[in-house]
Amino acid sequence: VLDLAVTAEAGWTGGRRLRQPIAVGVTGQRITWVGHPAAVRASARRLHLPGVLLPGLTDHHVHSSQVDVRALLAGGLTTVVDLGGVPAEIWPLAAGSATAADRPRIHPAGPFLTAPGGYPTRQDWAPAGIAWEVADPESAAAAVRALAPHHPVTIKVALNADAGPVLDDVTLAAVVGQSRLAGLSVTAHVQGTGQAERAAAAGVRTLAHTPWTEILGDALIAHLAQTAVVVSTLDIHGWGTPAPECHTALANLSRFHRAGGVLRYGTDLGNGPLPLGVNGREIDLLGTAGLTGHGILAAMAGSRLARGAVADLTVVPADPLADPATLSHAVPVLKSGIAVGQHVPHISAG
Numbered sequence: 001v002l003d004l005a006v007t008a009e010a011g012w013t014g015g016r017r018l019r020q021p022i023a024v025g026v027t028g029q030r031i032t033w034v035g036h037p038a039a040v041r042a043s044a045r046r047l048h049l050p051g052v053l054l055p056g057l058t059d060h061h062v063h064s065s066q067v068d069v070r071a072l073l074a075g076g077l078t079t080v081v082d083l084g085g086v087p088a089e090i091w092p093l094a095a096g097s098a099t100a101a102d103r104p105r106i107h108p109a110g111p112f113l114t115a116p117g118g119y120p121t122r123q124d125w126a127p128a129g130i131a132w133e134v135a136d137p138e139s140a141a142a143a144v145r146a147l148a149p150h151h152p153v154t155i156k157v158a159l160n161a162d163a164g165p166v167l168d169d170v171t172l173a174a175v176v177g178q179s180r181l182a183g184l185s186v187t188a189h190v191q192g193t194g195q196a197e198r199a200a201a202a203g204v205r206t207l208a209h210t211p212w213t214e215i216l217g218d219a220l221i222a223h224l225a226q227t228a229v230v231v232s233t234l235d236i237h238g239w240g241t242p243a244p245e246c247h248t249a250l251a252n253l254s255r256f257h258r259a260g261g262v263l264r265y266g267t268d269l270g271n272g273p274l275p276l277g278v279n280g281r282e283i284d285l286l287g288t289a290g291l292t293g294h295g296i297l298a299a300m301a302g303s304r305l306a307r308g309a310v311a312d313l314t315v316v317p318a319d320p321l322a323d324p325a326t327l328s329h330a331v332p333v334l335k336s337g338i339a340v341g342q343h344v345p346h347i348s349a350g
């Protein structure tokens with residue numbers, strides 16, 4: 001039974017051109033077909049949207065307990081990856097979030113693992129409990145074992161030599177090794193000379209920020225492009241008035257991108273004055289780093305407009321392949337097949 005047909009003037013199904021026009025059939029939480037609006041059965045409930053239909057959008061670096069998560073969904077984000085939160089707050093916030101109509105789907109990492117006294121234990125913004133201090137390989141492995149039953153999306157480690165002590169090589173190796181045994185990847189905050197290289201050597205799979213401390217060497221860029229995903233977070237360096245660190249990060253990210261590396265849109269929401277929702281400045285900076293509209297969309301798309309995919313839909317007013325800035329006007333439509341946002345009242349019976 002086709003529950004709902006969402007139609008629009010155009011939609012993005014993953015390619016370098018839009019499909020015009022488009023209809024997306026949704027049953028329960030899933031997309032059950034994608035086709036032409038003329039093929040929609042007369043009995044289906046309908047929702048017609050002006051603009052361009054997109055899959056749900058994801059911010060791959062947020063701290064959701066430090067923002068109003070309802071505003072993030074209203075701002076076009078149907079999914080967020082939470083890269084550091086207090087366990088007692090973040091597990092309940094994430095539970096049930098996949099089908100909640102009032103907040104994005106939240107994929108949490110849980111607390112930071114860090115060296116005793118390491119980042120972010122001494123930061124003003126960091127609430128008690130957001131970091132677990134691990135002193136040696138045994139306590140690192142025990143921390144990962146304690147987190148695994150909560151099914152974190154990744155294990156977050158801090159390697160910030162600018163803000164305090166960092167995990168030594170054997171303790172970092174224990175985090176990565178124990179995570180691998182638990183089927184989990186490791187995501188690192190790298191800051192301070194040489195920390196990106198240490199993370200790469202240890203087998204860290206995701207960098208939570210584009211490295212900004214130093215211009216990375218060609219061999220390291222090539223290695224990262226083969227082995228790691230980089231979350232952009234370019235706008236944290238100045239929030240609209242790019243600081244010198246922004247230029248270093250841009251140089252690293254554009255070389256990583258040219259080397260074939262996979263990057264993800266992420267903003268570090270919850271940390272600093274960032275817009276609640278899709279950040280147009282981050283999108284502009286991704287363009288400066290050399291990404292096309294297609295590349296930016298691919299870095300943000302949390303799902304696909306395809307049969308079998310989870311039914312997360314957003315809509316934007318213009319063609320984001322030609323004009324990526326339109327993504328900052330994204331409005332959520334469906335999340336796991338549930339109507340969300342301002343379009344809810346406009347669904348008509350078949």
Ligand SMILES: [Zn+2]
Nearest residue numbers: 083084268271
């Ligand atoms: Zn962060």
